[in-house]
Amino acid sequence: MSPENKDADNTIDYGLLDKVVGYRLRRAQMNFFATFSDVFSDLGISPGLFAVIALVESNPGRTQTAIAQALGNDRSAMVAAVDKLENMKIIERRPSKSDRRSYALYMTQTGNDFFKTASKRVMDHEKEMTSRLKDEKEVAWLLETLRTLSD
Amino acid sequence: MSPENKDADNTIDYGLLDKVVGYRLRRAQMNFFATFSDVFSDLGISPGLFAVIALVESNPGRTQTAIAQALGNDRSAMVAAVDKLENMKIIERRPSKSDRRSYALYMTQTGNDFFKTASKRVMDHEKEMTSRLKDEKEVAWLLETLRTLSD
DNA sequence: TATTGTTATACTCTATAACTATA
DNA sequence: TATAGTTATAGAGTATAACAATA
Numbered sequence: 001m002s003p004e005n006k007d008a009d010n011t012i013d014y015g016l017l018d019k020v021v022g023y024r025l026r027r028a029q030m031n032f033f034a035t036f037s038d039v040f041s042d043l044g045i046s047p048g049l050f051a052v053i054a055l056v057e058s059n060p061g062r063t064q065t066a067i068a069q070a071l072g073n074d075r076s077a078m079v080a081a082v083d084k085l086e087n088m089k090i091i092e093r094r095p096s097k098s099d100r101r102s103y104a105l106y107m108t109q110t111g112n113d114f115f116k117t118a119s120k121r122v123m124d125h126e127k128e129m130t131s132r133l134k135d136e137k138e139v140a141w142l143l144e145t146l147r148t149l150s151d
Numbered sequence: 152m153s154p155e156n157k158d159a160d161n162t163i164d165y166g167l168l169d170k171v172v173g174y175r176l177r178r179a180q181m182n183f184f185a186t187f188s189d190v191f192s193d194l195g196i197s198p199g200l201f202a203v204i205a206l207v208e209s210n211p212g213r214t215q216t217a218i219a220q221a222l223g224n225d226r227s228a229m230v231a232a233v234d235k236l237e238n239m240k241i242i243e244r245r246p247s248k249s250d251r252r253s254y255a256l257y258m259t260q261t262g263n264d265f266f267k268t269a270s271k272r273v274m275d276h277e278k279e280m281t282s283r284l285k286d287e288k289e290v291a292w293l294l295e296t297l298r299t300l301s302d
Numbered sequence: 303t304a305t306t307g308t309t310a311t312a313c314t315c316t317a318t319a320a321c322t323a324t325a
Numbered sequence: 326t327a328t329a330g331t332t333a334t335a336g337a338g339t340a341t342a343a344c345a346a347t348a
Contacts, residue, residue, distance in 0.1 A: 030301075096329095122167070126172055149182060226307075228340080254307075312342105
């Protein structure tokens with residue numbers, strides 16, 4: 001195709017955008033979250049809620065604020081999240097023994113079962129998405145690179 | 152530290168989450184967008200608006216719907232975006248010659264100047280963020296990997 | 303019948319400020 | 326004074342449905 005016809009065809013030149021890590025990060029994340037939401041629609045949780053569950057599972061007894069900070073969220077956003085997960089019997093608030101202002105968050109037995117099911121689903125989803133990459137070493141490299149860019 | 156004290160300290164174990172590409176993508180993107188927004192606060196545009204400008208610059212004459220589709224957005228969301236960029240005299244709507252239902256989008260001269268300034272700012276931001284990586288080859292590899300994960 | 307731009311609408315996510323009870 | 330949880334609220338961002346004009 002001649003350059004003169006460039007404006008008239010229906011292909012798009014992403015130009016600068018294609019070289020911008022910030023933009024490519026966004027597109028990759030959009031794709032992950034869209035398919036993630038499909039995979040999880042029957043379980044009734046979003047990617048954000050799964051993150052809360054995963055952190056409580058690995059860190060039982062932490063306060064809402066501690067979990068929020070670890071996820072980079074505001075503590076006010078945790079209220080509705082914990083309310084929902086408590087209604088689903090996945091996690092529970094227990095009064096902190098050392099500080100009567102705060103609650104400690106724990107998994108329920110139902111929550112442990114749910115987490116087992118959900119994390120298997122997450123890892124299957126991960127495997128499917130990263131199957132386009134060369135090998136496990138490349139996935140590990142990507143994870144390390146993304147961690148480096150997150151600080 | 153002994154494992155028994157794990158619950159009591161203030162470090163967080165990210166557990167499974169640290170191995171999940173979807174989560175690490177989100178954290179990296181949050182970091183990029185937060186600093187991007189700082190860098191761009193004086194120019195009055197968001198990352199999303201910059202993407203629209205960049206695409207119009209590389210593809211003058213496209214319709215709103217074509218730009219929206221290329222960005223993965225709904226066309227209804229383009230109305231406010233184009234309204235704003237037109238008010239800022241950055242891009243302009245011109246009646247399409249071949250289809251009276253649609254507008255073709257073009258850069259203004261002001262828009263070209265703006266884009267030059269803005270894209271320099273974006274690339275500086277990119278350079279600062281990716282300076283933590285080993286070299287340019289690693290950045291290129293990351294971009295290619297992210298593209299692979301976006302389809 | 304289908305598509306473009308548009309409007310209205312709603313829903314999620316996120317952030318801010320203020321309140322209370324504790325520390 | 327400062328902090329934890331909460332509430333109310335407001336602002337993005339995003340998606341859906343419907344409409345008029347046009348294809």
